[in-house]
Amino acid sequence: MAASAHRGAPLTPEEISATALRLIDAGGVEGLSMRKLAVELDVNPMSLYHHVDGKTALLQRVCALVAGRLDLPADDDAPWQERLRALGHACRRSARRHPSLWLYAQSHPEVTGTDHLIWRALDRILATAGIDADDLVHARKTLFALLSGFILGETTGALDEQGGAADRDQTFEAAVDFAIAGLSAFRKSTA
Numbered sequence: 466m467a468a469s470a471h472r473g474a475p476l477t478p479e480e481i482s483a484t485a486l487r488l489i490d491a492g493g494v495e496g497l498s499m500r501k502l503a504v505e506l507d508v509n510p511m512s513l514y515h516h517v518d519g520k521t522a523l524l525q526r527v528c529a530l531v532a533g534r535l536d537l538p539a540d541d542d543a544p545w546q547e548r549l550r551a552l553g554h555a556c557r558r559s560a561r562r563h564p565s566l567w568l569y570a571q572s573h574p575e576v577t578g579t580d581h582l583i584w585r586a587l588d589r590i591l592a593t594a595g596i597d598a599d600d601l602v603h604a605r606k607t608l609f610a611l612l613s614g615f616i617l618g619e620t621t622g623a624l625d626e627q628g629g630a631a632d633r634d635q636t637f638e639a640a641v642d643f644a645i646a647g648l649s650a651f652r653k654s655t656a
Contacts, residue, residue: 482530494569526574532582545594560616595652
């Protein structure tokens with residue numbers, strides 16, 4: 466890693482991703498540019514390209530950083546229902562902390578990919594729930610759509626018509642209850 470002429474210390478991938486996340490949280494994904502990131506890091510913009518190929522690759526790293534910070538449920542003896550609920554809460558907390566990144570990732574799946582920590586955790590939970598390999602992708606997409614729809618409504622304020630935070634929390638619990646009941650019914654119908 467070459468040291469910048471300005472800062473004297475070498476850049477690290479972690480520093481680049483963490484700084485980009487901070488800029489995204491402050492000004493949205495649209496407000497992030499390699500030039501702004503370079504200014505924040507006190508480096509020449511071209512030096513960033515020694516570490517990352519471009520903005521899409523940078524956003525992939527930022528998404529990986531956020532996913533790595535998720536409090537994912539352990540693969541333990543806890544019932545799949547509890548683990549699914551814990552995963553839903555972890556995703557919701559992350560979306561609330563980083564709403565701009567979450568909204569961007571929903572319409573740009575190339576930044577999260579299909580081999581994401583969240584997908585792998587969900588797949589393990591679904592397998593424990595008895596969802597077979599043929600139905601796994603459909604169950605995953607359905608649950609993701611439910612969670613994404615809720616988070617989109619919460620992030621954009623669409624859920625605020627009826628009440629405040631307590632109502633959103635109750636609605637979220639109801640959404641998770643529906644998901645669990647739906648998976649339970651699906652398991653019985655395919656058994």
